[in-house]
Amino acid sequence: EIVLTQSPATLSLSPGERATLSCRASQSVSSSLGWYQQKPGQAPRLLIYAASNRATGIPARFSGSGSGTDFTLTISSLEPEDFAVYYCQQRSLWPRTFGRGTKVEIK
Amino acid sequence: EVQLLESGGGLAQPGGSLRLSCAASGFTFSTYAMSWVRQAPGKGLEWVSFISGSGGNTYYVDSVKGRFTISRDNSKNTLYLQMNSLRAEDTAVYFCARDSSVSYPDYWGQGTLVTVSS
Numbered sequence: 001e002i003v004l005t006q007s008p009a010t011l012s013l014s015p016g017e018r019a020t021l022s023c024r025a026s027q028s029v030s031s032s033l034g035w036y037q038q039k040p041g042q043a044p045r046l047l048i049y050a051a052s053n054r055a056t057g058i059p060a061r062f063s064g065s066g067s068g069t070d071f072t073l074t075i076s077s078l079e080p081e082d083f084a085v086y087y088c089q090q091r092s093l094w095p096r097t098f099g100r101g102t103k104v105e106i107k
Numbered sequence: 108e109v110q111l112l113e114s115g116g117g118l119a120q121p122g123g124s125l126r127l128s129c130a131a132s133g134f135t136f137s138t139y140a141m142s143w144v145r146q147a148p149g150k151g152l153e154w155v156s157f158i159s160g161s162g163g164n165t166y167y168v169d170s171v172k173g174r175f176t177i178s179r180d181n182s183k184n185t186l187y188l189q190m191n192s193l194r195a196e197d198t199a200v201y202f203c204a205r206d207s208s209v210s211y212p213d214y215w216g217q218g219t220l221v222t223v224s225s
Contacts, residue, residue, distance in 0.1 A: 001169070044215055049209050053209075095154060095166065100151045101152075
């Protein structure tokens with residue numbers, strides 16, 4: 001199966017700062033990668049699909065980039081509601097797999 | 108409004124069985140693929156199983172193959188996960204999720220907790 005490695009595990013930032021989250025795949029997934037946000041006690045929310053496309057209703061401060069094995073989720077200016085855990089997920093090969101997540105916490 | 112409501116979770120003994128249900132509303136259920144994703148307490152997300160809109164194609168993560176069965180009843184707008192031979196490591200919140208038109212889960216239920224313990 002494809003292993004997704006997310007880094008860093010935790011990112012400590014202040015509101016207004018830029019967040020850069022990384023996801024690396026153990027083999028190429030082309031552009032078949034999504035990003036999800038999850039807050040405590042809630043279901044995940046789709047942010048980005050196909051590596052760089054924002055899902056419906058997602059603010060423009062969220063952007064995704066990359067292809068092949070290296071991907072990035074960028075939050076241009078953190079809002080208070082953005083502090084959460086972020087997961088990448090590939091749909092290139094079965095089984096679909098998720099990364100272990102990056103927690104974005106308030107510094 | 109799209110809604111997904113899971114039920115059927117609870118406490119099961121090791122080796123036991125449970126059947127989860129996910130009632131869908133607000134969209135044409137039969138035209139969307141569906142998935143089950145789980146999250147062990149304090150852990151990350153793990154995709155468990157997928158079923159196409161017609162039910163003709165299914166996929167499973169290796170750890171549940173032969174023990175779990177995904178199915179759907181499009182006449183009842185309901186997704187199921189039959190879980191047999193349960194193990195302690197199956198303890199998790201189980202989410203059902205709708206695959207969007209671009210094949211990423213775009214709507215999720217709130218989850219149902221399955222606890223496997225003697």
